[in-house]
Amino acid sequence: MPSFYAKPEEKTRTVAIVLFDRTKLIDVTGPLQVFNDARMPCGQPAYAIQLLSETGGLVVTDTGVALDTLPFSHAVSAPPDTLLVSGGQSALQAASSQALLAFLADMAGTCRRLGSICLGAFILARGGHLDGRRATTHWEDCAQFRDAFPAIDVREDSIYEQDRGVWTSAGVTAGIDMALAMVEEDLGRNEALRLARSLVLYVKRTGGQRQFSAALDQQIRSSSDRFDALVTEIRANLAADLSVPRLADMARMSERNFSRLFTETMGASPAQFIEELRVDAACDALQRGDVSVAQAPFLFGFGNPERLRRAFQRRKGISPSDYEARFGPRRPEAT
Structure with a gap:
């Protein structure tokens, strides 16, 4: 049967994650693992994952581990279903990259979902994508986030927030929670819970709860x-x-x-x-x-x-x- 007759949940979706120099490794690999392990009802992989950077090639993360990436131009020609911006302290500097901001502006109108992990929220905010929306970021930087972007409704206790198709997550491992929530939205709660069990997560946390126990x-x-x-x-x-x-x-x-x-x-x-x-x-x-x-x-x-x-x-x-x-x-x- 041609793919355009397939049910939505039976289509492979593309998830792209944006990297930049010294991005936090787990901000990338945590959500990546969730999407990689997700399966459609037929048992086939539910997502194809791409790692993107401005010029492509190897990007050295905060741990010194380098990850291979495709250039932004690859996604411009074939926009992903979901585009996520990674985090780490270097996200604060990356937020001033005109090339990155221009790329996100192009993608905002074509991707079904736009999101950030941890301090990647500063990049989305700099591009105006969070104005008038609820959003969160790492608890240590929520005050700075609120002061820098008063048009954003900052929720400092949230694990993640989703407001009209734009997602943000709290610090580091909260990106995994957000990815699980996206899987639940796409494939249903049972698949999200299966992944949580498979990844041996203590509990599948939900947006709207505190960042800490x-x-x-x-x-x-x-x-x-x-x-x-x-x-x-x-x-x-x-x-x-x-x-x-x-x-x-x-x-x-x-x-x-x-x-x-x-x-x-x-x-x-x-x-x-x-x-x-x-x-x-x-x-x-x-x-x-x-x-x-x-x-x-x-x-x-x-x-x-x-x-x-x-x-x-x-x-x-x-x-x-x-x-x-x-x-x-x-x-x-x-x-």
Whole structure:
């Protein structure tokens, strides 16, 4: 049967990734691996991948590993379905390349999807492709991004954003999450989840969630590593008694001294810290489908459904059941 009669999901799509000198290697290879491994329902590769640069040839990445590329002119003559701009610190310099900006301007009207990985968002922004749109980038550079491009609705907590066909992702490995979301859009949730399992991803994160887990966020805010061992114990026993008297005993400190030092060190009171960890763990379990909303209060130390509901409202702004409906596993798609 001629290819033009094929169903959309049975057509091989071309994904092109733009590189520049000292681009971050994983910003390229992470999404590349996802698209390379994706399969159509017939079992054939779903994507053909191209690496592009201004002049073509070898591009040396930030690791010193060189990747072979095709010149921009190749894509101009045969526009890809999806065009992604890689990232890394050198993206800030690449954003001033007139050749790159002109190429993206040409591609914007012909590609179905335009996107960036990590700091590649600065390049899209410089070309005006994100004006009036939601967008994200690496958390360390969100403030600079917002100041430099006030016309963009910067979402610093997002893993990725998609707004009217233009995609942006947060730092580094978030490009993998974005690529999985693109695969889901093209081929369905089952194929995206198959890839996530195949790539041994801990959890398939979803756009609109924070760039960090609660535990990592707290570690970043922490002023020292004084309570690292205690935090490890807490995370392993979220359903246990984690009251201040119990925690103070575990830390071999008086309750008053423990509460004061913990709050100063971690930037949150013991109760706030534990609630955040419990909510984060419950979210992960609900997203994977490991537990039900009815089981979560007892498995993660909330004690009863009402305390779970209130904690979710404080931390996520939605109820546990709404969270499960939005981010939890869906029923298998009809074939």
